[in-house]
Amino acid sequence: xxxxxxxxxxxxxxxxxxxxxxxxxxxxxxxxxxxxxxxxxxxxxxxxxxxxxxxxxxxxxxxxxxxxxxxxxxxxxxxxxxxxxxxxxxxxxxxxxxxxxxxxxxxxxxxxxxxxxxxxxxxxxxxxxxxxxxxxxxxxxxxxxxxxxxxxxxxxxxxxxxxxxxxxxxxxxxxxxxx
Numbered sequence: 001x002x003x004x005x006x007x008x009x010x011x012x013x014x015x016x017x018x019x020x021x022x023x024x025x026x027x028x029x030x031x032x033x034x035x036x037x038x039x040x041x042x043x044x045x046x047x048x049x050x051x052x053x054x055x056x057x058x059x060x061x062x063x064x065x066x067x068x069x070x071x072x073x074x075x076x077x078x079x080x081x082x083x084x085x086x087x088x089x090x091x092x093x094x095x096x097x098x099x100x101x102x103x104x105x106x107x108x109x110x111x112x113x114x115x116x117x118x119x120x121x122x123x124x125x126x127x128x129x130x131x132x133x134x135x136x137x138x139x140x141x142x143x144x145x146x147x148x149x150x151x152x153x154x155x156x157x158x159x160x161x162x163x164x165x166x167x168x169x170x171x172x173x174x175x176x177x178x179x
Contacts, residue, residue, distance in 0.1 A: 029121075029122065031108070032093075032106060032107060032111060032119050032120075032121070033108070033111060035119075035120075036117075036118075036119045036120070038117075039113055039114060039117035039118060039119055040111050040112060040113060040114065040117070040119075041087055041112045041113070041114045042112065043089060043110060043111075043112045044087055044089070044112060044143050046143040046144075047143065048089060048141035048142060048143060049142070049143060049144055050141060050142045050143075050144060050145065050146060051091075051139070051140065051141040051142075052139075052140055052141075052148075052149075052172055052173075053137060053138065053139045053140070053172070053173040054136075054137070054138045054140070054149070054151040054170035054171065054172055054173065055135060055136075055137055055170065055171050055172075055173050056077060056135060056136040056137075056138065056151055056152065056153050056168060056169075056170040056171075057133075057134075057135050057153070057168045058075045058077065058095070058123070058130060058134045058135055058136055058153045058155070058168060059073060059075075059132065059134065059155050059166075059168065060072065060073055060074075060075050060123055060125075060127070060128060060129075060130035060131065060132075060134045060155070061073070061128050061130070061131050061132050061134075062132060063132055064159070069159075070132075071157055071158075071159045071164070072125045072126070072128050072157060073125055073155040073156060073157035073164070074122065074123060074124050074125040074155070074156050074157060075122070075123040075130070075134070075153050075154070075155050076120055076121070076122050076123075076153065076154045076156075077093065077120060077121040077122075077123075077136050077138075077151070077152075077153045078118055078119075078120050078150075078151070078152055078153075078154070079093070079113070079118065079119050079120070079138055079140075079149060079150075079151050080116075080117075080118045080149060080150040080151070081113040081114065081115060081116060081117050081118070081147075081149060082116075082147040082148060082149055082150050083115050083116070083142075083146045083147040084115050084116060084147070085115055086115060086142055086143070086144070086145075086146045086147075087112045087113065087114065087115070087142065087143070088112065088113040088140055088142055088146065088149055089110050089111070089112050089113075089140060089141045089142060090107065090110060090111050090112075090113060090119065090138065090139070090140050091107075091110045091139040091140060091141055092105065092107060092110075092137065092138065092139040093105070093106040093107050093121055093136060093137075093138050094106070094136065094137045094138075095121070095123065095130060095134065095135075095136055096130070096134065096135050096136070096137065097129060097130050097131050097133070097134055098130070098131035098132055098133035098134065099131075099133075103129045103130055103134075104129075106121045110141075121136070125156075125157055136151075136153065136170075137173070138151050138170065148172075150170075151169075151170030152167050152168060152169045152170055153167065153168045153170075154166075154167050155167075155168065
């Protein structure tokens with residue numbers, strides 16, 4: 001079989017595979033406040049004295065075969081409260097596309113995660129709005145000293161008969177340079 005025929009076959013298989021979950025994009029996801037009710041607590045009454053932000057690359061689409069082929073991946077963003085004793089307030093979970101435009105905000109209002117609890121955001125493979133340079137920004141806060149949260153994205157997808165999964169770890173957003 002020629003290389004051109006193989007690429008065409010892979011494209012047909014990939015196209016068929018991606019067409020199957022098309023209903024997922026039309027189905028509205030359950031809000032974090034509902035889906036992770038058991039992971040959440042009431043917001044603390046004390047002032048939020050500590051805060052930070054994470055940048056998380058999320059490869060919802062990856063170029064392959066010298067840019068002639070794209071593989072779309074589902075993305076699961078997880079925000080973990082790594083503290084055994086303190087609440088973690090998540091202020092924002094925002095999803096951006098390759099051009100830096102906001103695609104979606106996943107929180108209507110801040111939520112407080114119980115110690116060692118987790119919340120997640122899922123972007124199906126059929127949702128290609130993020131593109132090859134998609135990313136999340138997660139803003140968090142706490143009332144005082146707290147273990148640094150763990151924020152990462154898991155990408156999963158298939159291309160022909162091969163399956164791929166990889167993780168992208170969030171990086172704290174820090175301003176550097178200046179005078």
